[in-house]
Structures are given as structure tokens and as C-alpha cells.
Amino acid sequence: MKTSTLIRSLALAPLIVLAAPAAMAADKAAQQSARARFEHDSAVCNSGRSNQDRATCMQEARAALAASQGGRLPEADPSLARNATKRCAALPIDDRKDCEARMQGQGTTSGSAAAGGIYRELVTRTIGPAEPAASGVAPDDLERK
Known part of the structure; x- marks a missing residue:
């Protein structure tokens, strides 16, 4: 043994x-x-x-x-993240994705609870459709023809 x-x-x-x-x-x-x-x-x-x-x-x-x-x-309480996500659920679908990104820390945050609120800002740049190429003809010229 x-x-x-x-x-x-x-x-x-x-x-x-x-x-x-x-x-x-x-x-x-x-x-x-x-x-x-x-x-x-x-x-x-x-x-x-x-x-x-x-x-x-x-x-x-x-x-x-x-x-x-x-x-x-x-450890961090996981219910805090769930509560932040729940606040975003009340928003329209188009705004919800941006709200969730702000709650996850994306963007900038300013203010405080003592000052009356926390301001979270997330700037999302989107590129719109391309403008049609100019034809070289002025709108007034089109009316005269």
C-alpha cells in the first residue's frame, strides 16, 4: 500500500x-x-x-x-447587461440596433447620474445612393425643346 x-x-x-x-x-x-x-x-x-x-x-x-x-x-452581474438591452427593446426596430450598440459601450458617453443623466452618442455614417451624372443640359433648356 x-x-x-x-x-x-x-x-x-x-x-x-x-x-x-x-x-x-x-x-x-x-x-x-x-x-x-x-x-x-x-x-x-x-x-x-x-x-x-x-x-x-x-x-x-x-x-x-x-x-x-x-x-x-x-464578478459583474449579468443582469445589468440584460436590463440595458431590455431598455432598447421598447424602441422601434430601426433604432434598437443603435441603442444596443450604445449600451455595449460603442460611441461616446458623457454626463453622470449626479448631473441628471448619462448621454450616450453613437455616430453612424451611411453612404447614400450616387447622384445621377450631369447630362450637361440645363433644366431650362429641356423646357424650350
Whole structure:
């Protein structure tokens, strides 16, 4: 019995050694992502675009960074994206596609809840049909003939 346990343990040892760098790389990537999110949140706080005063905003950003680094930050709630899409469902079909694109972050966003609303703008350029080529005849000339 003891020999088979020892053999199994020795067989698993290389797998554990090989898995350690991958786990450390994933942890480092998560820390970099948390740091990048903190930098973004700090920029929002300092620009005045949050719906909180600067001190509260920075306190929340630091708390989120600490929670993320400790593995205590929850994943994003998928119901938020569903709710944004539901708001677009009330629009006519022609407008719905643009609304959904704005809700997914395309375009520009300005304003805040504290200022009374968030303005999302998406500019879509479409090319219309080509104008007919000029015939070289003025409209007045056509009437005289």
C-alpha cells in the first residue's frame, strides 16, 4: 500500500511543478488587471465624472482594488447587461440596433447620474445612393425643346 501511494505522489509531482508557473502568471495578470481598473477608476474620480464626491470615489476605488487583490471582488452581474438591452427593446426596430450598440459601450458617453443623466452618442455614417451624372443640359433648356 505504501509503495503505490509513493509512486502516485511521485507521478503527480511534475504536474504540480508545471502548473505552478501558470497559476502564478494568472495571478499576476489578475493583479495587473485590478491595478489597471484602479487607475481607470481614479481617473474618473479625479475628473469629476463619477456620481460621488472625490473623497468617497477614491475610497471606493481603493476598497475595490484591495478586494480584487484579495480575491473578494464579485464578478459583474449579468443582469445589468440584460436590463440595458431590455431598455432598447421598447424602441422601434430601426433604432434598437443603435441603442444596443450604445449600451455595449460603442460611441461616446458623457454626463453622470449626479448631473441628471448619462448621454450616450453613437455616430453612424451611411453612404447614400450616387447622384445621377450631369447630362450637361440645363433644366431650362429641356423646357424650350
